[in-house]
Amino acid sequence: MSQQSFVILGIESSCDDTSAAILKDDTILSNVTASQAIHEQYGGVVPELASRAHQQNIIPVVDAALKKAAITLKDIDLIAFTQGPGLMGSLVVGTAFAKSLSLALNKPMVAVHHMHAHILAHFINEGVPVPGFPFICMTVSGGHTQLVRVDSPTELIVLGSTIDDAAGEAFDKTAKILGFPYPGGPLIDKYAKEGNPNAFSFAKPQVDGYNFSFSGLKTSVLYFIQKEVAKNPNFIEENKADLCASIQATILEILFKKLRKVAADTGIKDIAIAGGVSANSGLRAKLAEEGEKSGWNVFIPKFEYCTDNAAMIAIAGKFLAEKKQFAHQDVSANARLPFVKP
Template sequence: MSEDIKILAIETSCDETSAAVVVNGREVLSNIISSQIDIHTKFGGVVPEVASRKHVEAIGFVVQEALDKAGVTLDEIDAIGVTYGPGLVGALLVGLQYAKGLAYALKKPLIGVNHIEGHISANFIQYKELKPPFVCLVVSGGHTFIVYMKDYGEFEVLGQTRDDAAGEAYDKVARAIGLGYPGGPKIDKLSKEGNPQAIKFPRANFHDDKSLDFSFSGVKSAVLNYLNQMEMKKEEINKADVAASFQKAVVDFLVDNAMKACKLKKVNKIAVAGGVAANSCLRETLISAGRKDNIDVLFPEFVLCTDNAAMIGSAAYFEYMKGNAAPLTLNAIPNLKLGER
C-alpha cells in the first residue's frame, strides 16, 4: 500500500453521474460530473427511471475520464468508494453495482458512503486544516439537517426537517410562479430584483424553544395560497417580491437554527453543505450572523455543493482509515439515515 491513499469514488444518488479520484480525503485529482439537468428540466423535476437509464449510459465513460484526468490506473487505486444511500433506489444501484464489480475484479476494498456524510465531507476538501468538532448545516433538494460532527464519521443530528426539504420547497415555489426547474438558482436570481419585506410569509412554530427542527411545507403552502388569492382578485403578482419574501422566510429559519446549534454545542465553527449552500442569500445572511457571534462560517466552492464524487471520496477515505470496508453484498438503502451503517 502506498503512503498516499487514493480513492476512486462514484456518486449516482440522483441525476448526476460522477466519478473522482481523491488522495488522503482532501486532495482532488479529478472530479468528473455528467449532469442530466437539461433532460429533467422539460419534465419539471427528476424522473427516476430516466435518471437510472442515463446513469447506465454514462458511468463507464465518467469513471474512465476520472482516471485519465487524475493520471492514475485502476491498479494504483487503494479502494473504491460509492454512495449507497440515501437517494433514488434505481440511480443508487447503478453506481453501487459498478463499484462492486470494480472492487471484486481488482480485489480492492469497497467503501460504502452515506450521501449526506459526503456533503459534509466536501468541507474537508475545501478547508484542508478543518477538523471536528463543528456544526454542519446540510441543505439540499432532498435533505435539511443540522448536525454536530463529533469526530470523523461520528455525527449527532440536532435538527431536521419534519416535512419538505428546503430545496424541495424552492422547487415547488419556483414551479408555482412559473420559473421552472431547478428552482433554487432561479428563485435566488429573481429575488435580487424583489423586496424581501414585501410579503410576510410564516415560519413553523413547534411550541418548543429548544427544538432545532425545520418545517417548510407551511411557507410553501402560504406562497401557493397567496398566489391563488391574488389570481382570484385579478391583482398583478410581483414575482420578484414573492421570490424574495419566500427566500427570506426560508433563509432566516435556517440561519437562526444554525446559530442556536453552535451555541448549544459551544463551538465557533459552522460548515454548510448541499446544493442550497450555493444560495447567495444564505451565504450572505449566515456569514453576517456569524460575524456578530464570532462564529466562523465555511462554505465549499459551488462545484462541491452539488452532488459530486469528490465529496464521496473524502468521506470514503476516513471510513477506509477506520477499517470500515463493506461486503460485496452491500445494497442500496434509499432512506439511509445519517450515522447508520
C-alpha cells in the same frame, strides 16, 4: 493499499448526476459529473429515466475522471461509492458498478452515506481553513435539512431535521407555484438579488427543538399567489423579484433561527453549511453575516462541492477506510439509509 500514494475512486449516483472523482491523499485530481437535462421537461426528476441515464453515463464518466487525473485503474487503492439515501434505481447503478470494479481489481471498497459526504467535503484539501471538532453543520439539500454535530469525521450526531419538506424542496416547490421551470431554486436565488426581501410576508412554521418545517411556507405562498393572481393576472411577472426575495428571506430565517439556537445552546463556534442548497448565494451571504454578528468561525464549501459530486464521496471514503469500515460484496443500495448506523 499503498501508504505512499493513497488513491481513491469516488462514485456518486444518488439522484440525477453521475459523478466520478479521483482523490490522492486529500487532494482532488479530477471530479467529473454528467448531469441529466431530460428531467427539465417533466418538472422534476423521473426515477426510471435517471437510472437509465446513469447506466449510459457511468463508464464514460469514470473513464474521463481517470484520464483527467492521468492514472489508470491499476493505480486505484480504494473504491468509495454512495450507498444511500437517494433514488433506488440510481443508487443500484453506482453500487453495482463499484462492487463489480472492486471484484475485478481485487481492491477494497467503502459504502458512503450521501449527506455524511456532503459534510466531509469541507476536508478536501483546497488550501483553506477547515472546521475544528466539534463543529455544527447545517446540511441543506433537495431531500434533507439537518443540524448535525460533527465530533470527528466518523462520529456525527443529528440534532435536528425537517419534519416534512426539505429546504431545497421549499425552494423548488415555491418556484413551481411561480411558474418557473425545474429546477426552480436557482432561479429564485437569481431574481431575489434584485428584489426587496421585506415586500411580502409568508408563514414561518413553529417547530419544537432543532427541527424544521417548510410545508406551511409552501401552502402560504400558494394561497397568497392564487389570491393576488385572481385580482391581477400579471401579479407574478410584475412582482417577480420581490416575491423571490421574500420567499428566500423566509426560508433563510427559518433555517437561521434554528442554527442560532443550536449554536447558543452548545456553545460551538465553528459553523459550517453543506448540501446542494449551500450553493445558494443568499444562504452563503447570510452565514457570513451571521458569523460576523455572532462571532462564529464559518465554513462554506467550494461551489463545485455543494451540489452532488464524487469528490465528497472520495474524501468520506478516505476517513471510513482509515477506520477500517470497509464494505463487503453483500452490500446493497439503500434509498432510506439512516444517517447513523444502528
